[in-house]
Amino acid sequence: MTAPIIRLRNVVKTFGDFTAVDDLSLDIDAGELFCLLGGSGSGKSTLLRMLAGFESPDSGTIEIDGKDMRGVDPADRPVNMMFQSYALFPHMTVAENVGYGLRRMGLAKAEVATQVAEMLRLVKLEALAQRKPHQLSGGQRQRVALARALARKPKVLLLDEPLSALDKKLREDTQFELMNIFDATGTTFIVVTHDQEEAMVLATRIAVMDAGKFVQVDTPRQLYEFPKTRFVADFIGNINLLEATVTGPGRSEGLAALHCEALGAVEAACDGEVPPAGAHVWLAVRPEKIALSTDTAAPGYDAVVDDLGYRGGDTQYRLRTASGAALKVTKPNTERQGQRPVDWDTPVRIAFAPEAALVLRQ
């Protein structure tokens, strides 16, 4: 077991009477692509700026590569940052921008030129070395910023909303390009983002942040399939959350029997121990894990189609159950023809496996 590249212990940062980062402890291993995911004001950017050294914690310690970073200037840290605005130097060419950090290290001219060329090859910008930033497109600027931050071969690369300034199509391509560069360099990446889809695609691990705290730190798959709280369940992807009361253990190990206002008697999986009977819980089911049938004799629960949204790849249905509760269901459109979406006001039956649903206590 190698030592973590980043160790946070009880880190606190306040601005006036606003607590931006509230007693955070975390280890990040070398070679991770770690995402800090949260809304604005969740403390994710403050944490990143503390790692870069632009802010210092009020209390607690930050260790990078085994060294305490207290009082260490950003210029001397083994980390580099890619800024949200890219922060390219407007009066320098692409090559000069990328070489800036290398020149500060006192490298010889020829050595700087070689390494700059290598970096530009990595981000596929060799042809544009002599351009100024204003002569580049948004995507090209983003790659210059990435090359400049990687040029000093930092132990950790900090990326502040690296893709937020790009349009949707370009963002998807760039996500994969970013992962290729991550693989090629072997550097630890820490990405701050508010875009949960981006975090899911990129990260090996995600820390979901809210009000300066980590709500859950897990792999993307764990976060999606086994959210620990309603906040995480709702923040990552789409989900149906229904209030319910535990009536006892389920028919098999790890299941709980519930009474749910919206549906009636249901069973759902528990992450950990089955809560005692009478406990107030939430039933969480992802929309794509609910089967929808127009056969009114099918097993499951009654519902009526309230609204539907055809999205090409799938169709999202908004249903109303017999008790009047709203429920979201998505169905992939796997066939081109013949498969008609279920129409408005059609009575349907919905069903889901107990293992597909989750009991959340908080």
Place this chain on the structure above:
Amino acid sequence: MRWVMLILALAGFALLYVPLLILVIYSFNASQLVSVWGGWSTRWYVELWSNEAILDAAFVSLQVAVLSATIGTAFGTLIGYVLSRFGGFRLRTVFTAMATAPIVMPEVVTGLSLLLLFISMEQLIGWPAGRSVTTIVIAHATFGMAFVAVVIQTRLAGFDRSIEEAARDLGARQPQIFLGITLPVIAPALISGWLLAFTLSLDDLVIASFVSGQGSSTLPMVIYSKVRLGVSPDVNALGTIVIAAVALGLFLAAWIMRRGDAKRKREEARAMAGQ
């Protein structure tokens, strides 16, 4: 409604430019008397060229303007930088107000106080010896500095600070960041601040009158003293030359800026289209 606005606008422009036009026309007046038209002539321009007092004063003015604008820009830039960058130090608001006070201070007060300062300094440390070009330069630098500080502060307020942070992140120290990143980026503001200080120095009569000495009369001072003895037509010629110089300078500055802007816009559009 439209023609009312048009007439008002034209009246405004007339108010600004008719006096100048009259001055230009009268500078070509052949008559010895200012208010009597005696036909076209360029004799006052010839006479001006042989008037050594005016040529000397023009040289003094130019010298003072260049020196004071340069000194004022150097100090004003530092003031503007410190006030907008080194955030929450004590009495920051007081310092900000104090840096801009010379702009609103009556010139008579500024002039008198500087004169008193120079006299006491001369008595105490023997410098500056008497009133000369040096004292005018110092006096002009003090108010030029205030204007430059305001220009720089305004520019830095709209400055993306993350580029300074990026430089720091890439291993640069404070002086390297200031000289290598901040200064080149705000260079246009520096140039316009310098031009502002230069123009204000050329323009100043009141402060210069207080702090100038023998043989260091500036152009406005010479013009003013000539006019007090009665307006002579060669002053009109001098005024016309000043107008021409200012117009040329404005035109050049605008042309250079527009050319750079247009080129930049073209290149940006091309880069975005080609992505």
